Amino acid sequence: MxxxxxxxxxxxxxxxxxxxxxxxxxxxxxxxxxxxxxxxxxxxxxxxxxxxxxxxxxxxxxxxxxxxxxxxxxxxxxxxxxxxxxxxxxxxxxxxxxxxxxxxxxxxxxxxxxxxxxxxxxxxxxxxxxxxxxxGYDGLTEIANRRKFDEALYKEWLQSRRAGSLLSLAMIDVDFFKKFNDNHGHAEGDIALKVTAKSLAGTIQRPADLVARYGGEEFVLLLPDTDAIGATLIAERACAAIESQKIIHGFSEASDFVTVSIGGVTLTATDAPPESIIKIADKYLYRAKEEGRNRVIWGGSEIIM
Ligand SMILES: [Mg+2]
Missing domain, CATH: 3.40.50.2300 (Response regulator)
Known part of the structure; x- marks a missing residue:
């Protein structure tokens, strides 16, 4: 500082x-x-x-x-x-x-x-x-900030390495957010981000699960000790919860409302270091966007760069 x-x-x-x-x-x-x-x-x-x-x-x-x-x-x-x-x-x-x-x-x-x-x-x-x-909190959305997420990811990665347990991570991006901001205004953009954060936070239940604002219109969901089936289910729920808020998005090619794309990965600490886990999840996020957005694409560590 x-x-x-x-x-x-x-x-x-x-x-x-x-x-x-x-x-x-x-x-x-x-x-x-x-x-x-x-x-x-x-x-x-x-x-x-x-x-x-x-x-x-x-x-x-x-x-x-x-x-x-x-x-x-x-x-x-x-x-x-x-x-x-x-x-x-x-x-x-x-x-x-x-x-x-x-x-x-x-x-x-x-x-x-x-x-x-x-x-x-x-x-x-x-x-x-x-x-x-x-x-460790983000001032706008009042969920965890990136720093808190980085710390949590590292901590859970160490835990996975010790216990051999699974670690699931999702990267989440608001669909066509720039167009939303440009056309509906920044004040509406802030509301969309807050509602998205709240919907995401509503989909997690266990104390170790974490939703954070990663930056701009990007969010992350960290799900320790969760297998791919369980994590995908949570991600699908998050995706549906956000669209069901029915925030009008007049400039999205994916829906009439604000939606998100989610890419996620489930692996163990031995598969990849923390930074690579983020990169792998990001590749699945990219795929979710390519396949039309407003959807979840979940994978494993096979996408190692
Ligand atoms: Mg003057």
Whole structure:
């Protein structure tokens, strides 16, 4: 966690962008946007932005509207937004704070004060992110994160090596998710991911089973001590459970609703190291996609690369 924190500075006037960037670039990584559209694009391209400094008066889309749109995606709800503006009336400030800004800085601003306030907010951001990683949970879907999965996979792989027991792993991908996001919007995309995570979590029962968000629209299901028949059954149930949520997907070639493709493998630790188990499951996932998506393809270790 020693990475530089990222600040997005949004202001239509280049002199403000330059001043703020000079003030902060020694301590932080600075991204710039000169209007609302650009700001939203930067944010979509850099989900790890830690804080946004947002001008209010900008042509076309003003800062209030930008904030409204930012807050539409659950992925962004934790990113603190600070208004920095010459609209200095208490009513303006009230409006900004009510919309969800965490702070309000008046222009002309005092560089030292800006810096100190940002330091305070960014300290909280760092602590929250650290906590998320430490507890092993994904902030959006509230299921395990990739780090927790990596640890669990290694632990179960060791157990399989000791006991010679079977280990099943499924890789899961939301079908045509990019098209979903592009057409239905990121806010709907977040809901689809949350519902998918919840449906997946609902299909496992034993304490050692784990559902995790692997990244983006990819999930994993780790099923220790489970044979291929049992694991396939669980995967089939997960696949059906997600489609039965009936989240309209107007741009999927697989169904009218949000669906997933699942590729899985059952093997023992002697067949492959943990990284290869993921790769093998991924090959079956690829096959599930090739064969039309919204389905489960399960195999054994015979696909060794
Ligand atoms: Mg302005």
């Amino acid at each position: 020693i990475d530089q924190q990222k600040i997005l500075v949004v202001d239509d006037e280049s002199i403000n962008r330059n001043t703020l960037s000079k003030l902060l670039e020694d301590s932080y990584e600075i991204l710039l946007a000169k209007n609302g559209v650009q700001a939203l694009k930067r944010l979509a391209d850099n989900p790890s932005i830690d804080l946004i400094l947002l001008d209010v008066m900008m042509p076309e889309m003003d800062g209030y509207e930008v904030l409204r749109q930012i807050k539409q995606s659950d992925q962004n709800t934790n990113i603190p937004v600070i208004f920095i503006t010459s609209k200095n009336s208490p009513e303006d400030e009230e409006k900004g704070l009510k919309l969800g800004a965490i702070d309000y800085i008046n222009k002309p601003f005092h560089p030292i004060i800006v810096k100190l306030r940002l330091e305070n907010h960014l300290r909280s951001v760092r602590q929250r992110k650290l906590l998320e990683v430490m507890v």
